Amino acid sequence: MIYQGKQKIWSDYQKEIPDDHWFYVRSCIRQSFFPASETHFVKIVRDLLGKDLFETPHHTTCGGIAYHSDTIPQETAMTIVARQFALMTEAGYKNLVTSCITSFGNYTEILETWREFPELEARIREHLWKACRREFNKPEYIAHASDIIYMLRGEIAERARYRLVSRATGEPVRVVEHIGCHYSKMFPHKGVGGAEYPCVLSGMVESWGGQVIDYPERRHCCGFGFRQYLVKANRGYSVSNTHKKFESMEPFRPDMIITNCPGCPYFLDRWQYVIAEQTGKTYGQNGHGIPVLTYEELAGLVLGYDPWDLGLQVHQVGPEPLLDKIGIGYDPSRKYLGLNEKDILKPGLPTVLKCC
Amino acid sequence: MTNRQPVIAVIGAGIAGLEAAHQLAALGYKPVLIEKAPVVGGHVAEWNRLFPDMTPAAEVLEPLRARAEGIKTLLNTEISAINRLKDEYNIVLGDGTTLLCQAVLFATGFHLFDASRKEEYGYGIYNRVITNRDLEQWFNTRQDSRIDHPKAVGFVHCVGSRDLKAGNAQCSKVCCITAIKQAIEIKEEFPDAEVYCFYMDLRLFGKKYEDFYIRAQRDYGIHFIRGRVSEVGEAIDGRVVVKAEDTLSGRPVKVTLDLLVLMAGIVCNPDARHYAQQIGVARDEDGFLESRNNLDAITESSRPGVFFAGACTGAKTVPETLAEARSAALAIHLYLSKRA
Amino acid sequence: MDFGFQLSPSSAVNLDTVDRRRYDALVQLEPDALTCIGCGSCSATCTASPWSGMSVRKVLLGLQRGRDGEVDRMLSACMLCGKCSMVCPRGINTRQLILTLCRLDKNGEVVR
Numbered sequence: 001m002i003y004q005g006k007q008k009i010w011s012d013y014q015k016e017i018p019d020d021h022w023f024y025v026r027s028c029i030r031q032s033f034f035p036a037s038e039t040h041f042v043k044i045v046r047d048l049l050g051k052d053l054f055e056t057p058h059h060t061t062c063g064g065i066a067y068h069s070d071t072i073p074q075e076t077a078m079t080i081v082a083r084q085f086a087l088m089t090e091a092g093y094k095n096l097v098t099s100c101i102t103s104f105g106n107y108t109e110i111l112e113t114w115r116e117f118p119e120l121e122a123r124i125r126e127h128l129w130k131a132c133r134r135e136f137n138k139p140e141y142i143a144h145a146s147d148i149i150y151m152l153r154g155e156i157a158e159r160a161r162y163r164l165v166s167r168a169t170g171e172p173v174r175v176v177e178h179i180g181c182h183y184s185k186m187f188p189h190k191g192v193g194g195a196e197y198p199c200v201l202s203g204m205v206e207s208w209g210g211q212v213i214d215y216p217e218r219r220h221c222c223g224f225g226f227r228q229y230l231v232k233a234n235r236g237y238s239v240s241n242t243h244k245k246f247e248s249m250e251p252f253r254p255d256m257i258i259t260n261c262p263g264c265p266y267f268l269d270r271w272q273y274v275i276a277e278q279t280g281k282t283y284g285q286n287g288h289g290i291p292v293l294t295y296e297e298l299a300g301l302v303l304g305y306d307p308w309d310l311g312l313q314v315h316q317v318g319p320e321p322l323l324d325k326i327g328i329g330y331d332p333s334r335k336y337l338g339l340n341e342k343d344i345l346k347p348g349l350p351t352v353l354k355c356c
Numbered sequence: 357m358t359n360r361q362p363v364i365a366v367i368g369a370g371i372a373g374l375e376a377a378h379q380l381a382a383l384g385y386k387p388v389l390i391e392k393a394p395v396v397g398g399h400v401a402e403w404n405r406l407f408p409d410m411t412p413a414a415e416v417l418e419p420l421r422a423r424a425e426g427i428k429t430l431l432n433t434e435i436s437a438i439n440r441l442k443d444e445y446n447i448v449l450g451d452g453t454t455l456l457c458q459a460v461l462f463a464t465g466f467h468l469f470d471a472s473r474k475e476e477y478g479y480g481i482y483n484r485v486i487t488n489r490d491l492e493q494w495f496n497t498r499q500d501s502r503i504d505h506p507k508a509v510g511f512v513h514c515v516g517s518r519d520l521k522a523g524n525a526q527c528s529k530v531c532c533i534t535a536i537k538q539a540i541e542i543k544e545e546f547p548d549a550e551v552y553c554f555y556m557d558l559r560l561f562g563k564k565y566e567d568f569y570i571r572a573q574r575d576y577g578i579h580f581i582r583g584r585v586s587e588v589g590e591a592i593d594g595r596v597v598v599k600a601e602d603t604l605s606g607r608p609v610k611v612t613l614d615l616l617v618l619m620a621g622i623v624c625n626p627d628a629r630h631y632a633q634q635i636g637v638a639r640d641e642d643g644f645l646e647s648r649n650n651l652d653a654i655t656e657s658s659r660p661g662v663f664f665a666g667a668c669t670g671a672k673t674v675p676e677t678l679a680e681a682r683s684a685a686l687a688i689h690l691y692l693s694k695r696a
Numbered sequence: 697m698d699f700g701f702q703l704s705p706s707s708a709v710n711l712d713t714v715d716r717r718r719y720d721a722l723v724q725l726e727p728d729a730l731t732c733i734g735c736g737s738c739s740a741t742c743t744a745s746p747w748s749g750m751s752v753r754k755v756l757l758g759l760q761r762g763r764d765g766e767v768d769r770m771l772s773a774c775m776l777c778g779k780c781s782m783v784c785p786r787g788i789n790t791r792q793l794i795l796t797l798c799r800l801d802k803n804g805e806v807v808r
Contacts, residue, residue, distance in 0.1 A: 001481065006481055194475065216589030218589060233701075235700070240704040508712075570786075574728070577730060607708060610708055612712045
């Protein structure tokens, strides 16, 4: 690996990310999958680092998941997105930040499509007016929330309580980074670092002391693949793609995986259980899996938030080996206590995958 | 044939420039070779052996160099600007001096496509990924720590050629046969190595090229896989993992290699386009300089007094380039004779 | 546990591990086989091909990609008429090649 070669590519794909005043749109599914990730994004960006981040309860799905699952036409998705733009315009914002990678891809694809076909934009404006009497300005800038954390990675590092290094040996934690397909594969110049060697997540990992692993199937899809999972008959393809990635990363003995997409961490996490049940194989140390974290969860850990407040107990793969390695304290008895000490019940344990 | 004093600027002292200058001198003219590098010989000087007879490149270059010895040659010389006068051209050189000439010959050659632009192949990122030029350099110097008794070597054809996305739709013409030459040379050096060539089509148009290919198959057992490499990654031991489709069996293939050689294609020398623009010489759709026509006036531009030889108008082999250099010299001679 | 789905078998060929012993043995005996360019003339003219899937081109490729079962199925359909050897532009004696191949087991040992 020639690190300077990657730096050269990264310098070709830098985004000028505006540093403040954001209209934040959440994801449909991330709040169920990783219930504290978006909350902690707001906590870190707005409360801790003092940025202006605005949200509205009137925001809905962007339609991206339905569009990518072939259940709504693109014009419908466009009209839904036009409504989000109207909410942003009404709130007085010009920069939009999305929590979801598919939303980011959806918004970007729609703006690019309108740039090529202005008559389509005019038609969508008409649809929106007929549907809900709203008008909008297009955002001046669209970022993914991971772009914002990437931009703030230095400030987070300055405030960090933990570094991504082994407490015992001082060696960096070995991290696999996985980028959602819709982040930069459609429009490489819209992603920090481009599509082949994105640095949006690797930049965070390196700033916080970890070591990024580049393994042969790094660019491969997580396995979700929308219809590959959503259609049950195709579900074998989904888990097979994930399996391929784990087989490829296994020799590098990663300590964790960081992701920036709603689907990727879910499938990279849950399929480890299915693969273990079907093949008897696990990919972490001593029968454990490889913990899969969102970038907000990792930023939260680095800043010293409690792992259970970050929602790590709802992951299939237990985060404990990673926490122990870095030396992050946690109270095992609080693991299954939710908000306000509510007992969220201990799940049944898998037969093969060791989950602490 | 007397009293020929016109000055002819020959831009580039690669094999095209050297040969054309020699022919022009033999016809009684005063060519001036302008070369930006410190030495003459261009790309051929960097190459080790040439297809299809494995002729040492020096054997081709030396006589050209020797014959051009008495010709005024400006080395390390950049061109700042070229101005078109009434029926002359004024060339402003890097040191501020000028050269007034009655004819200009572009012998500016090609640039090798920057293989790092095909990001998925990882040139400049993965240590074991090299280019055709790097390999020639190794043949010359035997110094490259990346080439250490490889057991498996791959060649990727068409890197930056026949690639609309990379901005080069054209075939670079010489890479197929160069890949076969280099594959044979690797096999001669490391007989135990498995050697794979990943190609889209094999375009072996020249004299004895097909025979060379048959030898690569039969005598050297080189594996030819019809499929374009889609991506390259790095295994934990630093070897590279290559993915392609074997389109003949319709299945994806994967192979781990100790060395991957990218056959970087041929693109027009950007300097040539820059100079050409200054004197109103057009560039063709393929990015190379535009000939008056591509059948019987390939060495002539549409501007009086401006001529071409070699790869400035498209990918050329050595014999094609030398033939064009002679043809361009004659075309210049006819042009100047008519004017006199 | 039955999830209702399973890991799907991959059609990818891993050239690092593919067993080419039978092919290697074949080309020792019939070096001309190495010069196949996959043009398909043999298969196009084959009397058995349209009904049985026999194809000398695919046999040679299958041997190099570890698809022994397919190779044997194809070979069993050959009627040794020799028409393929008439059309090969490389002049490979394909009929002889088939006969030689039938003598080799999948480890490349001469067994007949």
